[in-house]
Amino acid sequence: MSTFAEFGLESDVLQAISEMGFEEATPIQAKAIPVAIAGKDMIGQAQTGTGKTAAFGIPLISKIAASEDRIVALIMAPTRELAIQVSEEIEKLGRFKGLRSLAIYGGQDISRQIRSLKRKPQIIIGTPGRLLDHINRKTIRLDDVRSVVLDEADEMLDMGFMEDIQSILKLVPDERQTLLFSATMPANIQRLAQQFLRDPEHVKVESKLLSAPSIQQFYVEIQERMKFDGLCRLLDMEPPELAIIFGRTKRRVAELSEALMKRGYACDGLHGDLSQNQRDSVMRKFRDGSIDILVATDVAARGLDVSGVTHVINFDLPQDPESYVHRIGRTGRAGKEGTSWSFVTHRETDHLHFIEKVTRHRISKKVLPTLSEAMEGKQKILAERIMDTVRSVEEVNPFKWVAMQLLEQYDSVELLAAAMKLMTGDKKDVNIELTPEDPIRSKKRKFEGNRSGSGGYGSGGQRRYGSSGGTGGSGGSYRQGGGQGRSGSSYGSGGGQRKPYGGSGGSRPSGEGYRDSNRGRPERRDDYRGTRSQSEDFVKI
Ligand SMILES: Nc1ncnc2c1ncn2[C@@H]1O[C@H](COP(=O)(O)OP(=O)(O)OP(=O)(O)O)[C@@H](O)[C@H]1O
Ligand SMILES: [Mg+2]
Numbered sequence: 001m002s003t004f005a006e007f008g009l010e011s012d013v014l015q016a017i018s019e020m021g022f023e024e025a026t027p028i029q030a031k032a033i034p035v036a037i038a039g040k041d042m043i044g045q046a047q048t049g050t051g052k053t054a055a056f057g058i059p060l061i062s063k064i065a066a067s068e069d070r071i072v073a074l075i076m077a078p079t080r081e082l083a084i085q086v087s088e089e090i091e092k093l094g095r096f097k098g099l100r101s102l103a104i105y106g107g108q109d110i111s112r113q114i115r116s117l118k119r120k121p122q123i124i125i126g127t128p129g130r131l132l133d134h135i136n137r138k139t140i141r142l143d144d145v146r147s148v149v150l151d152e153a154d155e156m157l158d159m160g161f162m163e164d165i166q167s168i169l170k171l172v173p174d175e176r177q178t179l180l181f182s183a184t185m186p187a188n189i190q191r192l193a194q195q196f197l198r199d200p201e202h203v204k205v206e207s208k209l210l211s212a213p214s215i216q217q218f219y220v221e222i223q224e225r226m227k228f229d230g231l232c233r234l235l236d237m238e239p240p241e242l243a244i245i246f247g248r249t250k251r252r253v254a255e256l257s258e259a260l261m262k263r264g265y266a267c268d269g270l271h272g273d274l275s276q277n278q279r280d281s282v283m284r285k286f287r288d289g290s291i292d293i294l295v296a297t298d299v300a301a302r303g304l305d306v307s308g309v310t311h312v313i314n315f316d317l318p319q320d321p322e323s324y325v326h327r328i329g330r331t332g333r334a335g336k337e338g339t340s341w342s343f344v345t346h347r348e349t350d351h352l353h354f355i356e357k358v359t360r361h362r363i364s365k366k367v368l369p370t371l372s373e374a375m376e377g378k379q380k381i382l383a384e385r386i387m388d389t390v391r392s393v394e395e396v397n398p399f400k401w402v403a404m405q406l407l408e409q410y411d412s413v414e415l416l417a418a419a420m421k422l423m424t425g426d427k428k429d430v431n432i433e434l435t436p437e438d439p440i441r442s443k444k445r446k447f448e449g450n451r452s453g454s455g456g457y458g459s460g461g462q463r464r465y466g467s468s469g470g471t472g473g474s475g476g477s478y479r480q481g482g483g484q485g486r487s488g489s490s491y492g493s494g495g496g497q498r499k500p501y502g503g504s505g506g507s508r509p510s511g512e513g514y515r516d517s518n519r520g521r522p523e524r525r526d527d528y529r530g531t532r533s534q535s536e537d538f539v540k541i
Contacts, residue, residue, distance in 0.1 A: 012096035026051035046205035048329025080105040087125040107276030128164035215332035236378035240311035249318035257295035258272035267293035314342035351442035
């Protein structure tokens with residue numbers, strides 16, 4: 001394991017890293033930082049949650065002088081939430097150097113962004129569609145850009161951003177460094193690499209597994225119409241600290257989050273039909289813990305890093321194995337443990353096995369808890385909560401007087417049971433009906449994502465990391481100091497606070513990229529502009 005001082009970084013950057021609570025470099029950071037500092041183009045691949053952002057962020061920051069008053073670095077990301085998050089991490093890394101960075105994404109008032117551009121940021125982090133808008137309006141010039149990063153490069157390619165990226169990169173001088181990062185690198189990423197990278201180094205943290213090994217993966221076979229009740233049982237039996245539930249379409253996500261709210265769960269939905277204000281507000285609530293369940297389309301599948309996510313539930317299976325890897329990768333991050341559950345209808349079992357094959361990970365079959373097991377589980381947790389509260393005398397004292405009065409009139413067991421019933425917030429009697437989704441059709445295809453020696457990304461002679469137990473699940477973890485999240489179990493960066501969510505307002509401007517009005521369609525992202533790959537038999541928007 002390397003310390004950051006070994007990379008010869010300047011003290012301002014080292015101080016920022018240390019304030020973020022990072023003590024040792026993660027394996028991808030240890031490999032990628034020296035290559036990037038040396039100025040080489042690079043394709044960087046490592047499992048979800050292993051610190052790829054800092055792996056490109058640290059060298060990027062190191063190369064920029066605070067006196068610079070032009071845009072010299074450009075980072076592109078496929079979704080708005082990710083652009084915001086990456087810009088927050090870059091901001092933290094560059095804080096002591098006094099660097100200025102700015103997130104540019106669809107859905108936010110463009111004139112506000114234009115005003116912020118007047119502060120002369122050196123680093124722009126943006127979604128391709130909105131970046132192009134600014135370029136066309138001449139509010140962003142890329143003539144001085146020396147470093148370009150494509151985060152989640154395969155997703156941007158897959159979703160038809162190729163043309164946008166081409167147009168953008170044509171405006172960046174050839175004398176630049178280009179870095180491309182993702183946890184998955186399907187073979188077609190070659191196309192992107194050949195066009196935009198010069199003699200790139202493939203930096204890869206070797207692992208047999210595509211998904212992070214710190215995630216326990218389960219599936220249950222379930223009928224479509226039983227999914228909702230099954231979900232409630234699961235949530236009751238195994239209450240997550242924070243959970244992300246993925247649904248296939250915007251309509252599905254809207255219906256499901258509403259249904260869960262009606263049943264008394266603290267949740268909200270995130271999908272591309274919401275205004276940016278709504279999306280910001282949902283993310284803020286999830287990050288600060290005011291809701292503990294986020295129901296989302298694949299718009300939340302890539303890159304999002306929320307401390308304390310213990311569970312990912314695929315209410316609907318994703319279309320691609322890559323999506324599966326990224327979705328479940330929202331948990332089990334930074335060496336933490338996580339659990340994923342996937343609901344699979346009978347007709348989708350083939351597709352599940354295809355996902356297993358590609359990701360080279362067996363997904364264990366489980367049966368859902370019965371109603372009474374779920375109830376028992378829930379009651380056990382209630383009892384624990386009550387016992388915890390009893391111990392904090394000061395909190396309980398104000399209620400004692402009324403408690404004594406009630407006890408004079410009623411039986412103590414009945415009173416306690418009634419109080420517990422109220423605590424559950426249960427509204428089991430609310431009738432819920434979701435519009436059924438069609439089963440996923442397996443579209444078998446050749447996949448060359450993580451295969452050593454195939455597709456050009458194998459790094460034959462490299463030392464193998466994480467193939468037996470992994471990204472630091474047990475024992476081998478890189479450390480992050482200081483952090484204390486919720487219930488003592490989450491890692492925290494930045495001195496243990498959950499990341500504040502820098503939200504922003506504004507209505508959707510005309511240049512906004514996404515054009516999906518069909519709420520029943522699958523959603524991958526919503527900064528959509530480019531042409532959708534015609535070979536897909538499945539419409540992704
Ligand atoms: N050296 C480190 N030590 C401890 N924690 C770290 C270190 N580097 C990054 N982290 C933390 O690990 C978490 C995951 O990092 P990051 O989001 O960059 O992962 P990623 O590899 O980009 O994942 P994904 O593939 O999902 O995008 C973040 O909370 C980050 O703050
Ligand atoms: Mg990332």
